[in-house]
Amino acid sequence: MNAPKNINLKIGDYEICAIPTGLFGLDGGAMFGTVPKVLWQKTNPADEQNRIQMEARALLLKSKERNILIDTGNGADFIAKYGEKMGSKFAEIYKVDENAVSLTSSLKKHGLTTDDITDVVLTHLHFDHAGGATKEEHGKIVPTFAKATYHLQQSNLENAKSPNVREKASYLAANFTPLIESEKLKLINGPQKNYLPHISLFVSNGHTVGHQAIIIEDQNTQLIYCGDIIPTSTHVRSAWIMGYDINPLLLIEEKLNLLKITENKNSYLYFEHDPYCDLASIEKNNTEYQVKERFLL
Numbered sequence: 001m002n003a004p005k006n007i008n009l010k011i012g013d014y015e016i017c018a019i020p021t022g023l024f025g026l027d028g029g030a031m032f033g034t035v036p037k038v039l040w041q042k043t044n045p046a047d048e049q050n051r052i053q054m055e056a057r058a059l060l061l062k063s064k065e066r067n068i069l070i071d072t073g074n075g076a077d078f079i080a081k082y083g084e085k086m087g088s089k090f091a092e093i094y095k096v097d098e099n100a101v102s103l104t105s106s107l108k109k110h111g112l113t114t115d116d117i118t119d120v121v122l123t124h125l126h127f128d129h130a131g132g133a134t135k136e137e138h139g140k141i142v143p144t145f146a147k148a149t150y151h152l153q154q155s156n157l158e159n160a161k162s163p164n165v166r167e168k169a170s171y172l173a174a175n176f177t178p179l180i181e182s183e184k185l186k187l188i189n190g191p192q193k194n195y196l197p198h199i200s201l202f203v204s205n206g207h208t209v210g211h212q213a214i215i216i217e218d219q220n221t222q223l224i225y226c227g228d229i230i231p232t233s234t235h236v237r238s239a240w241i242m243g244y245d246i247n248p249l250l251l252i253e254e255k256l257n258l259l260k261i262t263e264n265k266n267s268y269l270y271f272e273h274d275p276y277c278d279l280a281s282i283e284k285n286n287t288e289y290q291v292k293e294r295f296l297l
Contacts, residue, residue, distance in 0.1 A: 057270075080141065081136065121214055236291050
């Protein structure tokens with residue numbers, strides 16, 4: 001794998017900024033499903049407990065009118081949010097590094113605080129995407145972004161409220177109930193073209209019900225925030241999907257539909273969980289898509 005190149009992106013009025021929120025670890029076998037370890041470990045080496053390193057990378061779209069954050073990472077305050085026993089176990093199981101970069105420290109590098117965020121678009125409510133949406137304050141769990149509107153697919157909220165047995169551990173009420181109670185959650189029904197300026201929503205149900213990928217584009221350039229449809233650059237290949245996906249065949253179909261969009265213009269995929277690069281350009285090789293070049297913002 002070649003070292004990623006540095007790149008600066010501006011789409012429409014938005015300055016495009018990577019917002020790393022912290023490293024954690026997930027089981028490599030779960031992350032690559034039926035793909036043999038002898039293949040995936042070449043690009044994603046595992047530790048002694050078979051966990052591969054993962055980033056929880058949000059995205060900031062910064063303009064004069066809006067500061068839009070896409071996803072929020074694992075967050076912090078695990079003990080306060082999930083209880084002493086579950087909170088400490090959570091941090092241990094998922095190898096959460098609480099001493100490294102954080103959501104607030106990454107925003108600070110761009111001259112922003114949580115009060116400067118106007119909108120938070122959540123791909124879905126799994127803890128590694130929505131954990132930073134809330135925080136502990138004076139003994140109470142509250143929205144992290146007090147002045148922001150949160151945007152989410154309604155079907156995903158309903159799924160989070162009554163999760164199936166496979167996803168129960170991923171949907172934690174402390175990450176979304178305060179958003180409902182504070183009336184800061186704006187619910188969306190289905191895919192949306194130009195939902196916000198230069199921003200469209202692509203809905204997928206293969207990883208979990210009501211997952212939305214975010215497409216940021218102008219006349220020349222397109223950036224797709226893939227979320228868990230394509231979590232790392234290694235997952236670009238159509239059959240390389242996660243064991244976590246609730247409907248694998250549907251996820252493959254949705255992934256190919258998303259990748260097809262990259263043929264329309266100068267396009268990049270933004271990876272939420274890749275610890276080695278922020279985004280990549282894509283090319284088609286016969287019937288399969290592959291990474292052309294990897295980049296860091």
